[in-house]
Amino acid sequence: MTLYFFSILKKYFPSPVEIDLNEPKRVQDIFLEQLGKKQLDVSYLKFVRYAVDCEYVSGDTLVKDCREIAFIPPVSGG
Amino acid sequence: MIALTQDKIETWKILQSLHNVKAGGHVHFVGTIRDDQGILGLRYDCYETMALSEIKKIVEEAKRRWPVIEASVVHRIGWVPVGEEAVVVAVACAHRKEAFEACEYIIDTLKHEVPIWKMGEGAQECCAHTTSSPVLADITGVILAGGKSSRFGTNKALVPWKQHTFIEEVLHTMQSVFDRVVIVTNTPEVYQHLGVEMLKDAIPHQGPLGGIEVALRECGSSFVVACDMPLVTSEEIKSILSKRSQKSEAVIAFTR
Structure with a gap:
């Protein structure tokens, strides 16, 4: 599956990240794992929303076979 | 019409697309890039597939809540210079009251739900324009x-x-x-x-x-x-x- 990062997170993850999961995992844990790889502060957890295959989900959502996960900081369109 | 575009938005074309003889109230909101602290413009980044599906959901919800006859939303992405349109929301209803309410609902919800981000001139997030903290x-x-x-x-x-x-x-x-x-x-x-x-x-x-x-x-x-x-x-x-x-x-x- 492909992980997409946007807005402020793009500074640390300029390109999408590919991962494979052998067993279901919470999207929040996947995000934490990525933050850890870049030694980033976990405070990002407080304001990032998650989307699985273009649908907003809670951090507790378990994923295994989805196409993509997006980590979405507060939006500011308009 | 629901679209994301890198080109200049032609508001009149969007308004024209709403033409319907049963609509007596047309309301449109145009968000432009204002001259703020000397910026030349703003860059919009987006998660395109999700942004489009979220905008469609918002329009569908507006149609469920109000008797909307036609609605269009066009959002600019990429670089937008000061003075140009960044977003246009247009709604046509039989009467003005529901058209105003539906238009306000669409733009307000868009600003909080649709994965689009304003960036400053550089690559940094434009904090002054972030809607939620x-x-x-x-x-x-x-x-x-x-x-x-x-x-x-x-x-x-x-x-x-x-x-x-x-x-x-x-x-x-x-x-x-x-x-x-x-x-x-x-x-x-x-x-x-x-x-x-x-x-x-x-x-x-x-x-x-x-x-x-x-x-x-x-x-x-x-x-x-x-x-x-x-x-x-x-x-x-x-x-x-x-x-x-x-x-x-x-x-x-x-x-x-």
Whole structure:
């Protein structure tokens, strides 16, 4: 599956990240794992929303076979 | 017409696309890049597939809530110079009132839900234009709907209000401020259609305090309103939240 990062997170993850999961995992844990790889502060957890295959989900959502996960900081369109 | 475009938005074409002889009220909102602190323009980044599907959902919801005949939303992405349109929302209804309300709903919800971001001239996030903050993301919006409405005679939450109901109006306002919104109720089946997380009172029928207790226990920091307060605005909520300080454990609004 492909992980997409946007807005402020793009500074640390300029390109999408590919991962494979052998067993279901919470999207929040996947995000934490990525933050850890870049030694980033976990405070990002407080304001990032998650989307699985273009649908907003809670951090507790378990994923295994989805196409993509997006980590979405507060939006500011308009 | 629902679109994301890198090209200059031609507002007149969007308005023309709404033409319908049954529509007597056309309302459109045009968001432009203003000259702020000497910027030359803003760059918009987006998660394109999701942005389009979220805009479609918002328009569908507007059509469910108001008798919308036609609606268009076009958002610019990429570099947008000062003075040019960044977003156009246009709505056509039989009458002006519902057209104004539907248009406001679409742009307000778009600004909070659609994965589009303003960036400054460089690669940094343009903080001045970010609509929600990490601090607000830590607070849960809580709607109390546990009352029996015994004096009122019928469930107040479901009283019709502006093409929908009291609780839907409150829910929309709360969702425009908070990422997480929950309803505290002892009759979750009544509100299932709203698709929102629900909590039950630990001890039913203890009044609002019972609802506040379960909210604080389950959600931590919470902003609480009753389901029969459709006039509460997002600006009022943010104003109350701005009164918080390190020394205060709670902020309570009251009338003098």
